[in-house]
Amino acid sequence: NAGVTQTPKFQVLKTGQSMTLQCAQDMNHNSMYWYRQDPGMGLRLIYYSASEGTTDKGEVPNGYNVSRLNKREFSLRLESAAPSQTSVYFCASSLAGQEQFFGPGTRLTVL
Amino acid sequence: GENVEQHPSTLSVQEGDSAVIKCTYSDSASNYFPWYKQELGKRPQLIIDIRSNVGEKKDQRIAVTLNKTAKHFSLHITETQPEDSAVYFCAASIAGSARQLTFGSGTQLTVLP
Numbered sequence: 001n002a003g004v005t006q007t008p009k010f011q012v013l014k015t016g017q018s019m020t021l022q023c024a025q026d027m028n029h030n031s032m033y034w035y036r037q038d039p040g041m042g043l044r045l046i047y048y049s050a051s052e053g054t055t056d057k058g059e060v061p062n063g064y065n066v067s068r069l070n071k072r073e074f075s076l077r078l079e080s081a082a083p084s085q086t087s088v089y090f091c092a093s094s095l096a097g098q099e100q101f102f103g104p105g106t107r108l109t110v111l
Numbered sequence: 112g113e114n115v116e117q118h119p120s121t122l123s124v125q126e127g128d129s130a131v132i133k134c135t136y137s138d139s140a141s142n143y144f145p146w147y148k149q150e151l152g153k154r155p156q157l158i159i160d161i162r163s164n165v166g167e168k169k170d171q172r173i174a175v176t177l178n179k180t181a182k183h184f185s186l187h188i189t190e191t192q193p194e195d196s197a198v199y200f201c202a203a204s205i206a207g208s209a210r211q212l213t214f215g216s217g218t219q220l221t222v223l224p
Contacts, residue, residue, distance in 0.1 A: 031209040040120075042200055042214035043155065050209035058211060059112065090154065097210060099145070102154040 001026050004103035006091050012109045013081045021076040021106050023091030029101075031094045032074035033058075034066060036087040037105075043090065049074055050096075081110045113138040115203050117215025124191050125223050132218045134201035135183040141203040143210060144177060144184045149198045149217075158199075159186070191222045 004025045013019055025032065030051045035043040045058030047066040055066050063085060065077045074093075078085060088107050092100040114137040124130050136144075145160035161168045161175045161184065168175050172191075177184040188195055198217045204210040 033209070033212075040216060042117075042216045043212075044214070045211055048209050048211060050207075056209075059213070094210070097143075097207065099157050099160065100210070100212065102156070104154050 003027065004091055004093055004101055006089075006103040006106050008106060009104070010107050012111065013078075014111050015082060017081050018077070018079050019081065020078075021089055021091075021108075022073070023075065023103055024073045025091075025093040025101075025103075026072065027093060027101065028071070029093035030071070030096050032068065033092040033094075033100065034064075034074070034076045035090045035092065036060065036085075037090060038087050046076065046089075081108075083110045086110045113141060113203055113205075113213040115201060115213050115215045117201050117218060119218060120216065121219045121221070123221045123223060126191060126193060128191055130186075130188045130191055130195070130220055130222075132186045132199055132201070132220070133183060134185070134203075134215050135181075136203040136213075137182070138203070138205065139179075139182065140205045142206055143204045144175070145202050145212070146173075146175060146186050147200045147202065147214075149200065151197075155200060188220075191220075193222050193224055196220055196222045 033048040034046040049068040091103040094100040142163035147155035149155045174187040201215040202212040
């Protein structure tokens with residue numbers, strides 16, 4: 001099993017550009033999450049999906065949108081990237097109420 | 112919403128000594144407290160977790176204690192080894208099918224040989 005996978009690994013954008021971060025899991029997990037990690041601030045929840053067909057805002061949702069494409073895939077979209085969105089983005093998944101497993105991360109730089 | 116504070120931000124210990132990292136949380140409804148280890152450039156990985164119906168949990172050299180009244184929980188690593196060097200994050204969440212984890216800011220642990 002690959003676990004949680006993310007693409008791309010690295011991305012550089014110019015201010016105003018858009019992009020979609022992809023996440024997939026092969027563990028048959030119900031719940032999926034998107035976090036961002038900034039230096040000295042730990043991880044902060046952007047959006048989550050408790051189950052296929054549902055999405056909810058987390059702590060820092062502004063500037064992002066998500067799509068739970070199916071049970072396996074959960075994408076994060078930046079419509080108009082800003083330098084403040086420079087960060088490392090982690091996707092995670094879990095069974096209901098259980099341990100969250102993280103993907104390898106996407107390092108995004110917005111110039 | 113929930114707020115989690117973590118101390119210290121950096122911690123250096125000699126190999127073989129113990130390390131203790133402390134976290135406090137604000138929401139008394141929180142009932143799940145995981146600890147994650149993140150090595151440089153890698154993903155966070157769960158090392159131990161505790162639920163609010165338990166006061167202490169051990170797994171080999173790692174233990175976590177929880178004081179619900181004071182709203183704080185701690186990670187204890189005994190007989191530290193160089194491979195324990197990493198950033199450690201505590202987190203808290205309330206019950207739910209999807210746990211919305213609120214993370215502390217992390218502790219950089221360095222084990223000196």
